[in-house]
Structures are given as structure tokens and as C-alpha cells.
Amino acid sequence: MSSDAATPAATSAPVPRQKSTGLHKGDIRPGVEKVDPIVIADGVTRTFGGLTAVDVDHLEIPRNAITALIGPNGAGKTTLFNLLTGFDKPDKGSWTFEGRSLSGIPAFKVSQRGQVRTFQLTKSLGLLTVLENMKLGAKHQRGESFWAGLFPFLWRKQEEEFEAKALELLARFKLDTKKDDFAASLSGGQRKLLEMARALMSDPTLVMLDEPMAGVNPALTQSLLEHILDLKDQGMTVLFVEHDMHMVRHIADWVVVMAEGKVVAEGPPDSVMKDPAVIDAYLGAHQDVDLGVVTGRIAGEVPSEAAEALAADIEQEQAADAAAFENRKAGE
């Protein structure tokens, strides 16, 4: 496609925002209690044959904060996402959303309760126009029942409201000029934007984004980041899976690290990335140590000097990041 909506975020210059802090109670450790959790999961396990994809003892997601879920490929992040949203059923375990149990609730009801997700492989509805995609996201549509659908006067007014709201969101995501095009004609990055915008049509309380930045160019990443930060400003809670550590460090208030299906570490981004377990399991200080050692499945030693070296690297990189960020701001 010729025009990626990703004109460098000139209009919305990134403003560094205050991170949410003080989200947890007591010492930081995997499964730490949160001051105000929106999702609480207990003993959730999911096995595929002999493989335990997810085995989470206890996990709480803080409300009105941006939580990143990171971990190596095959760590069970997406499976956990699928379990929490009802797209998959766990072998055992329970979890609540806003204090109400979500175990065994089908995916569409989970979404109706305000927990809306996107997908790692973007699911735009190709042969619907961008505007139709958006309007589909709205909840409580009168015209979505068969008999009412036959009589436009019952739903036309509501439809106009949804259309106005959809256009407003599309303008925010810079897709308004594409509203009458088929979603299939959008570029990959634009589809990511559309999927996120569509999820927002339902006014969710918890937005779950599965790799929102995968395959998105850097300029568009910048505007997507802004959109995610905006969600928090509007009072939503965000949980996202991501491999881009710059992004995680930049926007996440809290980071949960998974490896081999377990939560191996969590905490604020700066401290969690210095955690040797994280460096071993994910960031990759030394590839010669078995992942099982890190998760405690196999007995073994984690050499500490390598971990420290990597931590120093990260710090350096972080400083360079911040400098680049300042430069860009100065340039605008």
C-alpha cells in the first residue's frame, strides 16, 4: 500500500508520561498481590498432550495500569491470553475479572463484560469495509437481533451514534480516509490499528493486546505506543504481550515474565529487567544454560557474572534510548 497511516507522529508529539507505581503489596516476587487487581488467576494450567503450556499458580493484573507480558517463544503467553479470554479452556484453575469468576465463560460473554482482546495474527474482517469493521465492535446493538434487524426504524438512530463514534475513533487512529475501503486493502500495520480501534468501540475496561507491534514499522510503533498510553489515561487497563523490549520499557508500568508456562518474575520494568532470572529466561545472557534451570525444573547453577554483564548492557542501552528520545523531542 502506498500510504501507511504512519506519518511520523508529528501531530501527537510523544510526551513522557508518569508511570503508575505502588501497584503491589509486600515484596516483589512472582505472584505478588496487587493493591487493586482487575484480574486474579489461581492455579491455571493448560496442557497439550505431554506439554504443559501454562501453569500459573497465582497472578494478579493491576487495574488502570499497563502490564506487559513477556517471555521467550513457547512460554505460554498467548495460551494464557486465550485462557483468560475464554478462547481456550484450562485443565484446571479459576480466574476472576473485576471480582466475578470468568472460569468456563464463553469468549463472547467475556468480551461483553468488558475484557476485549486483539490477536497476534491480526484478524481484520477483509471483505467488510473499515467502517463496518468498526461498527461491528459496538456492544448492545438493537439491530443485531434478527427480527429487529428487518425493521431499520428500530436501529437506525443507534446506528448513527455508532457511526459517529466509529468515525471519531478512526480519526484518532488516522484511518478515517480509509473508512469505505475493504479492510483487506489495508497494510499490515493499518490492520493492527484497525483491530485496536475496533476493540475500543465496545468501551472495554480491560484491553488485551497480543503483540500489537509485531511487523509494524518504527514510526507507526511510535503512534501505536501513544494510543496505548492514551487508553490508560482514559481509565482502561491494558495487558499486552510483546517482544520489543524498548516498547515494554517505555510504556509498561508492570512487567510479568513467563517461561515454560510459569510466571518466573514480575515487577516494574526497570527492576524486572535486571532480574537474573529474566535475563536468563528471556533476554538471553548465556544460551548455554538450560531454560529449565531458570524455572527451577532442572537443578543447575545460573552463572551470575554473565547476568550482571547483561544488566550493565541493558542499562547502557536504556541511557542511549533516553538520549535518542530527548534528541527527537528537541528536533520537533
Added chain:
Amino acid sequence: MDWLTIFGNTASSLISPATLGYALAAIGLAVHFGFAGLLNMGIAAYMAIGAYGYAISILTFGLPWWAGVLIAMACSVLFSLVLGIPTLRLRGDYLAIVTIAAAEIVRLLFLSTTFDEYTGSADGLSGYHASFRESNPLPEGTYGFGPWEYTANGWWVRIVGILLVALALLIVWAIMRSPWGRVLRGIREDEDAVRSLGKNVFSYKMQALILGGVFGSLGGIVYALPSSVNPGVYVTSLTFFVWTALLLGGAATIFGPVLGAVLYWVVQTLLSNILPALVTAGILPFMSTSQAQTLRFILVGVALMLLVIFRPQGILGNKKELTFVK
């Protein structure tokens, strides 16, 4: 060669009950496949249920014809529920396999001698016309002009058929531009995405199966209305003929199924008249007249292949959509 008869028959097929029956069934299939993405390969079963439901209501239970229509529709709804509850969770191609098997089960049940008393097994059912013809508002006589000259009863069947087709078109047109239709088209594209937006995908698929099934059963009734119910009709090839009509016109269009059904029958009638005539006239000396009758089905198959390869969106389909077909 008698060109007048050939073209007369061809023109007459424009509004024949068979054409109208196919049109209704194809509209039902358009709801299933074109809009909801359900690969239903068992439309013949819906037509059979329509025809048998109508005929048995009248012959066995002595009900008036309109009650027969309502019962046939109710039976198709029941069949949709029985078929849909276990199968609608399956992905597209598996649904096709299950529906084709279900259609065969339905046909063999009607064919079986076990229920001979009600279904007439291999003989089928006939002689259920009295109630329908009594309600005919047209006075006795022959009406029309040229190739479209029919008796009062012949016209009555066609009028009912045309009204049903018009009603079906109206309903499909109205519902597909509503938010309900939008959800359905969304499910066709990606049901997990629609699920993630809080829509009960299973319920919508079931509603679509029921709606299309009701049209399919009405198609079966109109097809059987002027003559008889013959179990040899509801074979798997009937399903494929209706599919041909649908794909010819355009699966995801409102008028496509009707245009497709009309074209299908016009071409079929033309070929079935012209090919034997060509043989008799010695132009196709290498085959017999009965072989010529079979040749038309070969030609239909070739046409279907060419259609799917070169114009998969059908005659009325949107070219723009095709750009993005995966």
C-alpha cells in the same frame, strides 16, 4: 429442426416451477454460504424436507395446503437445529462433509420402505393437489401468450412461486443491510474476531442455518407443487445443481441466486432440446439421442469449472471483492 419448439420450451423455462424452486433454494444457500460462510452441501435435504413435509401433511393428515407449507417450514427449522447443534462448531470443510452425509441420510430415510405408508418409499408421493388448486383464485381456462401459455393451475403455481421468491429476496435484502447481516458477514470473514467483539457466533450461525433452510424447504415445495414428490430428485447432484446456480449468479449477492437459477434452467432446457435435435439432424453423428441428453450435464460441469476459475464472484458479484479473495 423445430426451432420454434426449442426456443418456446427454453423461454417457458424462465418461470417454470423448477426454476422458481431452484431460485428459492439458491437464495437459502446464499444465506448459508454467501453471507454466513457456511459450506452447506446438504441443500437437497432441505428441499426434500420441504416437499415431503408439504405432501405428507396433506396426504396423511388431511391438512389444507397452507398448513402443509407451515409444517414443512417448521420441519426445516427442526432439521437445522438437529444438524446445527453438533456441527456448527466445526470448521468450514468439515461442515461440508457432515452436511453432505446428513442429506444422504434424509434421502435414504424417505426412500426406505419402513415408512412406506407415509413416504411412498421409491414411488414417492402424488395426488396432493386438490387443496392447493381449490384455493386458486383464477377462473378455469388458459392464459398467457406465446411460450408462456399455461392453465389456471399452471399460473397459480407460478404466481405462488414468484411471490415466495420475491418475499425471500425482500427478507434477505432487508436483513443483510442490518447490523444482523453485518455480524453474519463478519463471521464469514473470521469468526474468532467476531467472537472477541462479544457476539454469540454459534447463535448467529444457527439463525443463518435456519433462515437459509426455510428458503430451501420452500424451494422444495415449489419444485414439487405442480407434479409429485419423487425421491430420485433429492440426490446429491441436486445440491450441486443449486450450487452451480448460486455460483453462476454470485454467492454474496441478493439477486445473484435468482439470476443464476434462471440462467441455469434456460441453458439446461436449451441444451436438452437442441442436442437431441442436432443428433437427429445428423450434425452430431457420433452419439445417440440419449447420449446427447447426458452431454448437457458434462457441459454444465465444464461451465461450473470455468466459472469458478475465471469468475468466482459470479455474474453479479463485486469485482472489487475478488481482488482480496485468499
